[in-house]
Amino acid sequence: APPQPPGPAPALTATASDGPYARLYPLADLSARRLATADLVAAAKYGTESPIDDPVREKQVLDAVAAQAREIGADPEATVRIFRDQIEANKIVQRGLFRRWDADPSQAPTERPDLAEVRKEINRINGELVRGIAASPDARTAPYCGGVLTAAAVHVRYENRLDALHAATLGRALRSVCEG
Numbered sequence: 001a002p003p004q005p006p007g008p009a010p011a012l013t014a015t016a017s018d019g020p021y022a023r024l025y026p027l028a029d030l031s032a033r034r035l036a037t038a039d040l041v042a043a044a045k046y047g048t049e050s051p052i053d054d055p056v057r058e059k060q061v062l063d064a065v066a067a068q069a070r071e072i073g074a075d076p077e078a079t080v081r082i083f084r085d086q087i088e089a090n091k092i093v094q095r096g097l098f099r100r101w102d103a104d105p106s107q108a109p110t111e112r113p114d115l116a117e118v119r120k121e122i123n124r125i126n127g128e129l130v131r132g133i134a135a136s137p138d139a140r141t142a143p144y145c146g147g148v149l150t151a152a153a154v155h156v157r158y159e160n161r162l163d164a165l166h167a168a169t170l171g172r173a174l175r176s177v178c179e180g
């Protein structure tokens with residue numbers, strides 16, 4: 001037999017026995033990981049000329065994930081919709097941190113990460129998230145999606161000891177996962 005092409009990464013391989021929780025949990029987990037990058041992005045931008053909103057970079061992200069979705073057979077429209085929420089959530093955390101640091105400069109970061117390096121990490125998470133979206137069409141369109149996704153998000157919240165800002169914003173990041 002000819003060699004088979006490599007399949008998706010094991011953690012995201014969906015089998016017939018995977019239930020909706022197993023399909024939706026990675027989306028909550030990856031969203032929390034993506035949201036955690038907002039702390040680094042905010043630290044990279046704080047006290048510089050770089051604004052929180054960067055529409056040029058946002059368009060690059062959305063174009064890239066739409067192309068990846070098409071390549072691997074995920075719905076590009078659902079993928080872009082989910083990523084618009086991911087981006088909005090990321091900016092909400094950045095704004096929250098800016099406010100926190102303005103109010104109490106002793107909490108402000110003392111080191112400034114390299115934004116280009118942080119964006120490489122965001123790109124890696126974006127790729128994983130597109131694969132997770134591609135692996136979950138049935139779970140995302142099922143009537144129980146919202147309940148299962150909320151359970152996964154609660155698990156992720158406690159597992160990662162998310163603070164109130166990140167926990168609330170995780171809900172924002174996941175807003176349209178269950179819209180199909």
Ligand SMILES: C=C(O[C@@H]1C=C(C(=O)O)C=C[C@H]1O)C(=O)O
Nearest residue numbers: 041052053054057058061087090
């Ligand atoms: C994360 C950043 O900040 C914002 C959020 C983005 C995102 O979530 O991908 C992209 C651009 C910015 O509007 C960034 O500048 O990279």
